[in-house]
Each structure stands twice: as structure tokens, then as C-alpha cells.
Amino acid sequence: MALPGAATSFATLTAPPPPRRRRRAVTFRATASPKAQRRPQNVPGEFFVGEQSLSHVISSLSLSLSAPVVCADQRCIDCQTCRWMAPEVFRRVDGKAAVATQPGSQEERTKALQALLSCPTSSIHTNKPPKDILQVQHMFPLPLDEDLLPVRMPIPSIADIIAMPVCLFHPCLHSHHQTPFQGVYLCGYHSEHSFGATSYLVTHPQGNILIDSPRYTPKLADNIERLGGARYMFLTHIDDVADHRKWAERLKCGRIIHSGDVRITLLYPSLLTAKLPKELSIGRGGSSFTVEEGTADVEWKLHGNGPWNIGTDFELIHTPGHTPGSVCLHYKPLKVLFTGDHVAKSEESDGLNLFLIYSKQSVSLQVDSIRKLLDVNFEWLLPGHGYRIKYKDVQAKNAAMESLLANYTTS
Ligand SMILES: [Zn+2]
Secondary structure, eight states, X not given: OXXXXXXXXXXXXXXXXXXXXXXXXXXXXXXXXXXXXXXXXXXXXXXXXXXXXXXXXXXHHTSOTTSOEEOTTOOOOOOSHHHHHSTTTEEEETTEEEESSOOOSHHHHHHHHHHHHHOTTOOEEESSOOTTHHHHHTTOSEESBTTTBXXXXXXXXXXXXXXXOOOSSOSSOOGGGOOXXXXXXXOOXXXXXXXXXXXXXXXXXXXXXXXXXXXXOHHHHHHHHHXXXXXXXXXXXXXXXXXXXXXXXXXXXXXXXXXXXXXXXXXXXXXXXXXXXXXXXXXXXXXXXXXXXEXXXXXXXXXXXXXXXXXXXXXXXXXXXXXXXXXXXXXXTTTEEEEEXXXXXXXXXXXXXXXXXXXXXXXXXXXXXXXXXXXXXOSEEEESSSOOEEOSSHHHHHHHHHHHHHHHHOO
């Protein structure tokens, strides 16, 4: 597969090995579960955040770590997702999410249901199954900001229509049909495997890009295909890859990750127990270990320091520090920067934060990577976790970057 307009650095991409089966958690999801127990911090009413029930503890203890069972009432991991998706409803109370105010309007209810579907641990519940949940499922992927960053849907020209092949075998638009739409969407359906990281979809006439991995959900896949599917799946770094393999198989997209974040997770026999389910048994094919997780089979591996380009509209900027292979994606026409976990907004203030507690490399390296962003023309900062930022202009963005740098250069 050729990347249109790709820089010569892509010539170093290596051919992918055959796909491997990946270990998966068995997940039960429900919108209303009799096992769900309300956190006492919730206000009374229909919506509530649950907490771990005794049945969950028993089921978890009865299974090995290699076959986790995630119940519908698993404990909140405080990933912020519900708080930025439905800030009118959810708050952080005693270190975890809780319903602070029941939805007071249809808009607030819709946002609360979007948060319910996106919660990576299925910790959000309603007293009864909500009748409008299917309607909300259809909304994903969500346009990022209909007021400030509208999804552009220009009327295609005759030449565009002729260039778009009609698929006779599928009712949907596949990625090879090249959508004329141009915009940024939130995928929702966050995955616990990436600690609730946000995944985005960029639609583009030359092929859509899925940025990091949402929880694999067939319904979401259907909806993404209606927007043209995805030609590429760009992985900002190793932490947020979640269900990348399933998405690649479903959407037939080429995955991109920096070689510094290529991982093979090996399970050694000494870590296994007799309780391991047969289908997850080690030593498949006679080897002493098996590859269960990782990114070794990603199709496109970036080498060196870049930058790299996808066509003329996307630039990939190597920003090591959080991980060796952290890369930001700059969507130039809409002045958007997808930062992964390199930098994000602090929840406690309007300032930026490097979240060094999670960094795999030195502070100085991560700070040097921040300096690179001073030269990047963006006004939207879309992080892997937490709140997005819309700066007034590039000067305001640079002021925020300089302020962040000052925190690490004056001490
Ligand atoms: Zn990370």
C-alpha cells in the first residue's frame, strides 16, 4: 500500500508478519444490571455510577489473570471520560466518577448516554434499560464540535462522483470509495485496555484516518464504514493501541506506529496456571511462548526522527519522552494536533501537563519534544486522555507551550 505523498522515510517500513490471534477479555455489557451497586456519592435518580460488587470480586478471583472477566459493574478507573463528555452530569467525587446532577434536558440526557456507552469499564448505569440507547448508538462517531469545527460536507463535483466507485456488493461506503467529507469525529467506546484513551476519526477525501483504538464494537464499525471506513489507523504510541488488530481486520486499514513503540508481549510458561482456558493455552505450535499482545504486526513502522507526511494535509511529528515512539499527528487544514499522551490539559487548571508520572523517558527529552510544537501551526489540541483545548489562535497556543516549558526550565 502506498501512502500518498509519503516522505521517503516510509521506504524503511517493514512488511507485516501474518496476523496473530490476540488474547481478549471476555466482556459483558449492560445498561442496567441488577448486580450494579450505586456508589453512595451519586445523587438519587435514573443515572448512577456503580461500584464493584461482591459477585465481581468472586468471579475475578476464580479466574487466572490471563482470562480476565470484566463485569458490567467493574470499578470506575477515574479516566475522566464521562466528565468531559457530560460535564453537567458527572463529577469526580472521592477519586472516582459520580453523578452529581441528573440530566435536566434532552441534550444532557443524550450526553449522559454517550458517556454510558463510552465508559471503558461499563461503570455507568441506569435504573431501567434506556429506550433511547439505540438512537444514541447511531450518533457515533460524534462530530468534534459542531459550532467551532463543523464537519465539512461539500457537494461533490461531477469529477468526484465519477472518481468514487460504486460498490455493488455492500450497501456501505468502504474506504476505497474516498469520502468527500472532511472533519474530525470522536469515536467514543473507550477501551479499558488503553485506560480509557480517546480515539478520533479524521475524514478526508484521500482516505480517512482512525487515530488510536476505540473498544472494538461492531456497531461503531458499521457507523465508521458509513463515513467511508478508514484507510489508515495511526497509533500515537504503545499505550493506546487497544483493539488495533480487530479494527485493522474489519476496516482493512494499514496501521502506522513508530518503531520505538513496537512491542511483543511474551507469556512465559512459569506465569501460567492450570486454570488457563484451553483456547488461551501457551505453546501453540510447539513454541515455548506465544505472542498475545503487541504491535509487531503493524503494517507501517516509522523509523528515525521524521517528520513524515501522509499526502499534503497530514504531518507526523516524533515527540519522544512519554514513550520512545510517541508521535503527534498534525492535521494541517483544520489546525488540529493529536497529541496522544505527549501533552494534555490538566484537569485541575487550564494549564498543560506532561503527566511525567506515566513517562517512560527523561523529562528533558519530553520537554525537548514540546519545543518542537512551538513551530507547529495548530489551534486545537486533541489529547489521548482528558479535555481537548481550542486556543484562540496560534499565538495563544504558543503562550501555553511557553508557560509549560517555563515550569521545567526554571527549576
Ligand atoms: Zn501513554
